[in-house]
Amino acid sequence: MFKKMPRTNRIVNETSLASKAYQLLLDQLLTKKLVPGMVLKRREIAQQLDMSVAPVLEAIIQLQSDGFLESIPRQGTLVRAVHLQDFRGNLLLREAIECEAARIYGGKLVSEALNLPELAARADASESKPIESLWRAECDFHTALVSLTQCDLLVETFGKVMQRKLFSSLHLFLGGEAFGGGDHRTLLRELQTSNPDRAEALIRMHLRMRKEALFETIG
Numbered sequence: 001m002f003k004k005m006p007r008t009n010r011i012v013n014e015t016s017l018a019s020k021a022y023q024l025l026l027d028q029l030l031t032k033k034l035v036p037g038m039v040l041k042r043r044e045i046a047q048q049l050d051m052s053v054a055p056v057l058e059a060i061i062q063l064q065s066d067g068f069l070e071s072i073p074r075q076g077t078l079v080r081a082v083h084l085q086d087f088r089g090n091l092l093l094r095e096a097i098e099c100e101a102a103r104i105y106g107g108k109l110v111s112e113a114l115n116l117p118e119l120a121a122r123a124d125a126s127e128s129k130p131i132e133s134l135w136r137a138e139c140d141f142h143t144a145l146v147s148l149t150q151c152d153l154l155v156e157t158f159g160k161v162m163q164r165k166l167f168s169s170l171h172l173f174l175g176g177e178a179f180g181g182g183d184h185r186t187l188l189r190e191l192q193t194s195n196p197d198r199a200e201a202l203i204r205m206h207l208r209m210r211k212e213a214l215f216e217t218i219g
Helices: 007-030 042-049 053-065 084-105 108-112 116-125 131-147 152-172 184-190 196-208 212-218
Strands: 069-072 076-079
Touching (some): 007 053, 007 152, 084 131, 116 184, 131 152, 184 196
Antiparallel strands (some): 069 076
């Protein structure tokens, strides 16, 4: 007789599948395979991913919560339209998170983080590369900085803000200007200051560098 799968195992399996569906859909959103206005059909997605509808629905609900999708009566689930206000909100959220983080990690924590010099060099080297490469290098460096706070919720929130920022910039055709900042290696050296006000000011200046036109456009 066929044995019933224990309920705990079923929950773990469904959670794992939902995470897989979420990541695959997110990757499609961030590579413009799913674009604003496109309707998502749960059953078709479930068939393509070779899983039931339940984990796909869970992934879609999470993506709605993250601001990528929206549910419209009589239309279904759509990829959300992107507006300049969305991009502005993500710019301000990123700045708020990073400035507060800098007040915590500035000084000894930065000087002792052995992975940061390589990440800073990679971010500087990616300036002339496609926006996805630029975003990845920029995101890796700044995520490593935020991670020095040892606050998981802050790091998770920062990651979601950066994903929404990439999504917005891709569809608003803002290009690399939306991500490129100043010299990351110089910033890294200066962030070894033990003055929290100075650390915050350094990050704010770095994040706003070469983005004056964007702030004027969306202000």
